[in-house]
Amino acid sequence: MTETHFVRTQMIEEQEPPGATTGAVGWMRENLFSSPLNAILSLLSLAFIYWLLAQALPWLISPTWQANSLTECREIIAEAGYGGACWGLIRERFLQFIFGFYPPHLYWRVVLDFALLAVALAPILFTGLPRKMLYFSAVYPFLMPWLLWGGTIWTPVMAAVGFVIGYLAQRFLKPVVGDLAATILAFVLPVVWWIFLAGPVPNAFASILPLAIETVESRAFGGYMLSITIGVVAIALSLPIGILLALGRQSDLLIVRSLSVGFIEFIRGVPLITLLFVASTLLNIFMPPGTDFDIILRVIIMVTLFASAYMAEVIRGGLAALPRGQYEAADALGLDFWMAQRLIIMPQALKISIPGIVSTFIGVFKDTTLVSIIGLLDPLGLSRAILADSNWNGIVWEIYGFIAVMFFIFCFSMSRYSMYLERKLRTEHR
Amino acid sequence: MSITTAPPKESFRLGMLVYDTRYRSITIQIVALIGFLILAGWLVNNTLHNLAVLGKPIDFSFLKDSAGYDINQRLIDYNSQSSHWRATVVGLINTLLVAFLGCITATIIGIIVGVLRLSNNWLVARLMTVYVETFRNVPVLLWIVFTMAILIETLPAPRDFRGDDSEASMVLFDSVALTNRGFYVPEPMFSRGLGDLPILADRSSPACAVPEGGGPVSDSCGLFQVSLDLLLILAVLGAGFYVSSLIRKRADRIQNQTGDRPTTWYLRLGVVVIPTVAVLVLLGFHLGRPELKGFNFQGGIYLRNSLIALWLALSLYTAAFIAEIVRAGILAISKGQSEAAAALGLRSNRIMSLVILPQALRVIIPPLISQYLNLTKNSSLAIAVGYMDLTGTLMGITLNQTGRELETVLMGMLVYLSISLCISAVMNLYNQRVKLVER
Secondary structure (H helix, E strand, O other): OOOOOOOOOOOOOOOOOOOHHHHHHHHHHHHOOOOOOHHHHHHHHHHHHHHHHHHHHHOOOOOOOOOOOOHHHHHHHHHHHHOOOOHHHHHHHHHHHHHOOHHHHHHHHHHHHHHHHHHHHHHHHHOOOOOHHHHHHHHHHHHHHHHHEEEEOOHHHHHHHHHHHHHHHHHHHHHHHHHHHHHHHHHHHHHHHHHHHOOOHHHHHHHHOOEOOOOOOOOHHHHHHHHHHHHHHHHHHHHHHHHHHHHHHOOOOHHHHHHHHHHHHHHHOOOOHHHHHHHHHHHHHHHOOOOOHHHHHHHHHHHHHHHHHHHHHHHHHHHHOOOHHHHHHHHEEEEHHHHHHHHHHHHHHHOOOOHHHHHHHHHHHHHHHHHHOOOOOOOHHHHHHHHHHHHHOOOOOHHHHHEEEEEHHHHHHHHHHHHHHHHHHHHOOO | OOOOOOOOOOOOOOOOHHOOOHHHHHHHHHHHHHHHHHHHHHHHHHHHHHHHHHHOOOOHHHHHOEEOOOOOOOOOOOOOOEHHHHHHHHHHHHHHHHHHHHHHHHHHHHHHHHHOOOOOOHHHHHHHHHHHHHOOOOOOOHHHHHHHHHHHHOOHHHHHHHHOOOOOOEOOOOOOOEEEEEEOOEEEEEOOOOOOEEEEEOOOOHHOOOOOOOOOOOOOOOOEEEEEHHHHHHHHHHHHHHHHHHHHHHHHHEEEOOOOOOOOOOHHHHHHHHHHHHHHHHOOOEOOOOOOEEEEOOOOOOEHHHHHHHHHHHHHHHHHHHHHHHHHHHHHOOHHHHHHHHHHOOOOHHHHHHHHHHHHHHHHHHHHHHHHHHHHHHHHHHOOOOOHHHOHHHHHHEEEEEEEEEEOOOHHHHHHHHHHHHHHHHHHHHHHHHOOOOO
């Protein structure tokens, strides 16, 4: 009797995976049709995407770029037999959307200003660049308003001199009058300088050496230039003020803490539009008689206060997330309050709060559109004027779509940058 | 032998106010307080001086004057003879209305989108990401005016509904008309209604006099009027839910004692539905449909498109943020939690309701409430589409008519501030309750 055994003596050949689980088919089975519900959802989404594209694409691809009025647009569309949007409007008003009513022969100043802004921001945003560029970043805040508003160069120079005086007082008076007095003088001397001398001295200098460029009125500001100006200034100022407010709110000193809490809660409790009403109607009443602030300056002040309160809360979150041991370690090293903050607490707290800080930035930039309600000509304010133009009467979607796309580009790139920064600074659990 | 342990007594010197940490904090606080008082005093002094020069000292009596303007969308009685104070109240109620509606829809959309973003369906997840990024990165004011433009430009005018072969037709069994002036929806009516209850009414005023032969008092009686029918229905509903919860507790008790849970769903459904339906029948509930008469619709509830645009835009915009919050909350619960629950033998719906949701809600609720706060504050942008909320009435037309900038803006800010503080108080209460007890 012979027994037959079937024992394999060699490994079988590796086989290809079943066709239905690889390639495009496999991917679709896994990601789109893994269950009946998923299949229904996928088909519905496909139908929606098809419907959206079928509606939007023919409208978007419209040969109306050269049209000069809505009637011309309609003629072109009727001739071509397709299309729907009237893009001639965007071509004609593009520069106005960017610069508002800024004098066209001075556009270079705005362009230069924002190009220099990029140069000044670069060393702050990307740490790989040479550190020497930070000197330019320090000069830029004085250069920016001068380029935008024009006038004599001595005003920003004298404003900067105030900071130099403060620095010199701190640096060189210390051995003479002592630590404390030098610190106090470093605050008091610049203030005295700004209040009493920064007015007459530039005039004197200007009469000796008239270095001035053409002045541009605030009325002429508009479009994205206005949004970016308000946004950038408010964002830049709100970060330091926000840090101070957050520290004040965390402080053990009762009065400092209650003042900070009161300020933060008040500003966060009211809508920005009411603060803008304050800027447009009340701020001049709060000031000494005869003061007439520029409307853009007033708006910037209120937007800055608004942003600072939100920034303070974001940074407070970062401070609270820091383990108690970090504070205790700083104390154990014998660091005083400000050194501990500068070297140990703030670098970590700010790192934790980066996502919040950037989303506050995005929020502030988006909220600059609210200035259209108090009559400034930001893109949305301009759109109202354009809607009333008889040549283009009846055009709605093109304008709003254009404004929305521009805002999307700005805000989306900011949020992507925050993600990049988060990844770069993540030092643990890689 | 004597041992000296106490340090030498130091007499107080002026320098210690700055260099001694025991005194320094007091010094800093006093300096801060003096600085603040000087600043505040300076501002108040300037303000009073400037107002005196302008000849309009702070005075709130303008609130009693007749407003002289109309408010087209309102929940309580108002006409152009009413006072500025009443216009303010109408505006406040409109603010609360759109905030309330917006919060509900934003939460529903936000939760759906947030869950779908985590879906393993590639297409749906991408589509939801596009939705969230589009709405988050474009200003809300733009969305509001954009939605308004969509409503005006794409919906038919009321006259298109006329005729037998009209261009437009009503939807939902001929009961809802979507027009470019607004939406007309059916109105709940009661043929045997109980009437309205005036709140804060002055019984002696002529508006509250009971007309001869009985009948309800006039609409202008009291600060506002609450429908008694609505109160009754709400009371019955509330009682129904209370009894239903009692039944659930009893079922829990029986389950704890015997291990078997009695079937209660029909009882719980019954105690809620049957009394409510009975009350509705008793009150003679029916729907009053909008009908086209002449060039416009009559009857039904008229929702102006400013309200609809604001509501839609705020909901969609806030929902994008809520979706992110929901997504983060679900992702924050580690997979080990659901695996542990499964190891205990819980079914998937019990895992969700007993393990995942209670933990996720702790992460979700605080930012969710701050989104509600943002929505309420953003509703002040109503002024851009002409919806008469608090900003539109008090800080809009009333300000322009009376020229009382300081009083109106301050009042408006205080109202918004108190709404915000109320919402924050609720949030703090919740945080206290769900806070993890740490060492």
